[in-house]
Amino acid sequence: MRSRAKIIDATLGLIADEGFRGVSIASVALAAGVSRQTVYSVFGTREDLVSQSMIALASEVFAEIRQSLESIGDPAEFVVELIVVARTTVRAHPVLATLLRGDADNPLNEDDVIERAKPIAYEILSPMKAMHPDIEPMMDDILQMGVRLALSVILFDDATIRADDDLRRFLFRWLAPALPRKP
Template sequence: MVIDNGDVRSRGKIIDATLELIAEDGFEGVTIAAAAHRAGVSRQTVHSIFGNRETMVSEAMAHLTRTTTDDLRAVIAQTEDPVEFVIELIAAGVGFARTTPAIAALVGVGGGNPLFDPGALDRAKPVTLEFLGPVADRFTEIDEVAAVATHLSLTLFLFGDADQTTDDLREFLRRWLSPALSQLVRG
């Protein structure tokens, strides 16, 4: 039997509060004090669980990405070809990001946006690697595939054509990614 000392419940409350603040006020509205107040916990609790604001925001965004992408996982799980898997992951991920308020806040270039913090891509890459798990052993250089997928996803989300359909995005990705990624597929 696992005994919950409150950290698990508090962590969930803080993550939920952080995501609500991001959706309402953007990243500038997220402070440890605001998240603690919204979650009904002390600032010390937030510090003891996350350490600092950047980690709290990054973990909240990673949590959102992991827990709200069941549809994404279902779509990519049906794709057996590893190159198509990566293409579908990027296309569906960009679509998801464009329609989720807390993630949509990432397009803002205002202060406090963790995409512009040092190490942002280093924090995003493990999330990409997690999604690539089902095809990781099919690529010779999974870290390179994850780096390309992370960079390209963020670039398309931040600077891509918001009016581009998901099907058009898939075709674009097939044209440009398939030749490169195909070279990294194990024979």
């Protein structure tokens, strides 16, 4: 296994076991079986290490989520189901669930979280765009609102929308009027 992959796996393992505070260049190097210099040469900083590890994990997880959305042709249903499945996935995944904790080192507390999430969201929404090229002029707004809404749904639990079907109804009620519908 290449050093980069070993380092990412070690980082994600530490996050799952100890949270973001458990991640240091030294702890990752030890867990990956590489030198600290190797970690620094591949990632530069601890923040880059954590960020790139989470992006790698998110890309992998969202590839699986996209497969579950392949049969949905309606843009509003696609976005609603994406948010519901993302919430379920985050809650169930040992590393992603750490994002629900209020740790000071949590990358969701960083100022540029929306900008870092956009490329991943764009990749996830690309099947919807391919099915409905007419939404191209709206993509930036859909991305911006989708990321913000997904983060708030994942981070802030509410008893009235805790069940997936309740969340679907809530999201569909507000998103359906804003998005084009399949004829």
